[in-house]
Amino acid sequence: MYKATIIIKLKKGVLNPEGRTVLRALNFLGYNEVKDAKTFKCIELMVEGDDEHKVMERVEEMCKKLLANPVIHDYDIKIEKM
Amino acid sequence: MYKATIIIKLKKGVLNPEGRTVLRALNFLGYNEVKDAKTFKCIELMVEGDDEHKVMERVEEMCKKLLANPVIHDYDIKIEKM
Numbered sequence: 001m002y003k004a005t006i007i008i009k010l011k012k013g014v015l016n017p018e019g020r021t022v023l024r025a026l027n028f029l030g031y032n033e034v035k036d037a038k039t040f041k042c043i044e045l046m047v048e049g050d051d052e053h054k055v056m057e058r059v060e061e062m063c064k065k066l067l068a069n070p071v072i073h074d075y076d077i078k079i080e081k082m
Numbered sequence: 083m084y085k086a087t088i089i090i091k092l093k094k095g096v097l098n099p100e101g102r103t104v105l106r107a108l109n110f111l112g113y114n115e116v117k118d119a120k121t122f123k124c125i126e127l128m129v130e131g132d133d134e135h136k137v138m139e140r141v142e143e144m145c146k147k148l149l150a151n152p153v154i155h156d157y158d159i160k161i162e163k164m
Contacts, residue, residue: 001117007124022125022149031144033137035083036128042089043104046118055115062113067104 002047004059006067007076009040014072043067052079084129086141088149089158091122096154125149134161 010016016038023037045062049055056079068075092098098120105119127144131137138161150157 019125025148026127026144029144029148031140033130033140034127034144035130036126038126040124040126042122042124043101044120044122045108045116048115048117058113058115062108062111062116066107066111 001082002049002052002055003080003082004045004047004055005078005080006043006045006059006063007040007078008043008063008068009038009074009076011072011074046082052081055079083164084131084134084137085162085164086127086129086137087160087162088125088127088141088145089122089160090125090145090150091120091156091158093154093156128164134163137161 019036019038022039023034026034026037045059047055047059049058056077059077059079063075063077064070101118101120104121105116108116108119127141129137129141131140138159141159141161145157145159146152
């Protein structure tokens with residue numbers, strides 16, 4: 001069993017309205033030392049398998065097919081044996 | 083300037099419908115080796131300041147006031163000097 005952690009960030013240049021809202025709200029609350037805020041999404045999958053390399057390949061396929069949108073997202077996969 | 087990365091997870095026992103949907107969708111697409119899926123949210127803040135300890139304190143305050151809901155969320159903060 002492997003744990004795959006997938007971090008999905010917006011590509012550089014793609015607007016992050018959620019981050020902007022967080023930034024504005026924090027500044028509004030008096031946290032003026034916050035200069036930038038970005039949000040991103042993480043997905044943790046428990047994947048059955050013996051071969052780390054094969055698991056990695058399958059998880060990459062999942063990202064391309066379902067989890068990330070290659071037009072606007074960059075993703076990063078970490079695999080860890082459980 | 084410090085970079086604060088905040089990881090906001092649902093507490094144990096709190097349902098994660100988004101994760102369940104991802105799991106179902108992956109299984110439906112033929113990825114039957116995926117046994118569990120959890121999603122969580124990350125926020126990256128750029129915070130001005132000189133004292134790491136003080137920055138940490140302020141970011142914790144932000145989490146309690148705005149970023150996380152202490153009833154259902156656990157959060158984890160990492161501070162890194164830029």
